[in-house]
Amino acid sequence: MKKRQIQKVIVGYSFLAPSLILVFTFILYPLVWSIYISLCDWPSFGTPTYIGFKNYINLFRDSRWWRSLVHSIYFMLNIPISILLAMLVAIIMNQSLKGIILFRTLYYLPVISPSIAVALVWALIYNTDFGILNYFLSLLGINGPKWLASTKWAMPAVILYSIWKGVGYNMVIYLAGLQGIPESLYEAAKIDGASSWTLFRYITLPMLSPTTFFLIIMGIIGGFRVFDVIYVMTHGGPGDATVTPLYYIYQQAFQWFRMGYASSIAWLLFVFIFSATLVQWYIRKSWVFGE
């Protein structure tokens, strides 16, 4: 009996060994180490010196960091727009119309495309002089802004791009959510003479609320971590109008080689991400169905 017990352990851990080795080497060990690094002054190619919480104290006075945080919160404006649009499209698509697969594919194309490639396309589209966006606007009699070249319009441009890039993902998740709503709920309500608005308001919306909750959480986490599009379209500019936390970490660590300071930013960012998720988690009871 004892021997079988030991064998069970051996078999179990032999299946887990590859992932455990990777988790310890590339996640847990770096995780602990990065706490230490964040407490060090580690200039370009030098050796780390322990300086206690100095990085964090400096960080609290670093206006560029706070601005980057504000930018990422501004960027999260894409979440409600993208979610509303995705819900609308998903509900329309869910009416068992023909050709839905084609539409779903088209919506999903931006999601799977390499962000660098499509962000370059959008940089061309946003061009002030010959970009097609301003051309379309001129057809409507609107004199288009300078988009990426303007401190005021660069972030809206990034947001618009991100809605285009991400709405297909939200839509597919909503479609899955819609398919999980039992048809009997609608039938029962219809017998009682409920209008389409009532059906939407009192069945669809609450039944989709766990999905919406999931998408908001993912959106917030993604919003704090936006990087690729910033790197390609604006380089954080003009000025520092679109510097985001992850872009700032990248600059500190890999352009200015201040590993210690960059690590302290990463940890503070993590605290913000974690608290935002936690807050969502606690207020979900007030609006997510079944919680």
Next chain:
Amino acid sequence: MKYNSKMSGKSIASYIFLIFTSFVMVIPFIWMLSTAFKEPADVFKLPPQWIPRPVRLKNFQEVFQFLPFARMYLNSIIVSTTITFGHLLISSLAAFAFTRLDFPGRDIIFLMYLSLLMLPEEVTIIPRYIMMKNFGWIDKYQGLIVPLLLSVFGIFLLRQFFITLPKDLDDAAIVDGASWYRVYWQITLPLSKPVLSALAIFSFTGSWNNFLWPLIITNSDWMKTIPVGLAMFQDLYTIQWNQIMAASTIAVIPVLVVYILNQRFFTQGIVLTGLKE
């Protein structure tokens, strides 16, 4: 049909809405393709020229002259396929242990893995970069591949599917004297082809599109992957928009092909991870 005949007017409106919005979704791709085949001067024409005339195929050729783009392509293929196979193997082994085997510590380890799903990459990216430097893995395939071989998401996805497989088959095989390794290889894996395909697509497109890690871990043009190469194009001031769009087209094609050929697995995979545990 769950909707009655009153729907027809509504469904016409629905189609108009869907056609219009999906057209908006596709315009950037059309513009990319159109620009990729243009003469340099035609890029600036207003009103925009949707169908390039004359068609300039040379753009695609020139992409490969400015940077070692062919080599970058090869790097992307090597890195993405290796990571994909790594994810399939390592995640399925772990998921098998979590769903089929019973041993002390199993549930605690699973909880730990689950909590790692929440951990953003940037917290570990700096020490990982320093590790790579100490290993001498900067600018090497090892550095591009090994740290990314683990997919916690993959473990979770496969676990969700393995749970649904009946255990009777395994038990019968074990009673007949098969080892758990054989059950894994000859029963569980063959039954899981759809979800493995889904994970393969997620992993392949994910690592094909990955930007931040290859950006910091490579120095020489010779070791860069496609997204990093693309981003570099921008900074070459000899380059023109028609060539950049040709390069973008080349970068988008593999993921589009993989996606369109396998999209049913894609959707299944999303439904599996989404929300229903």
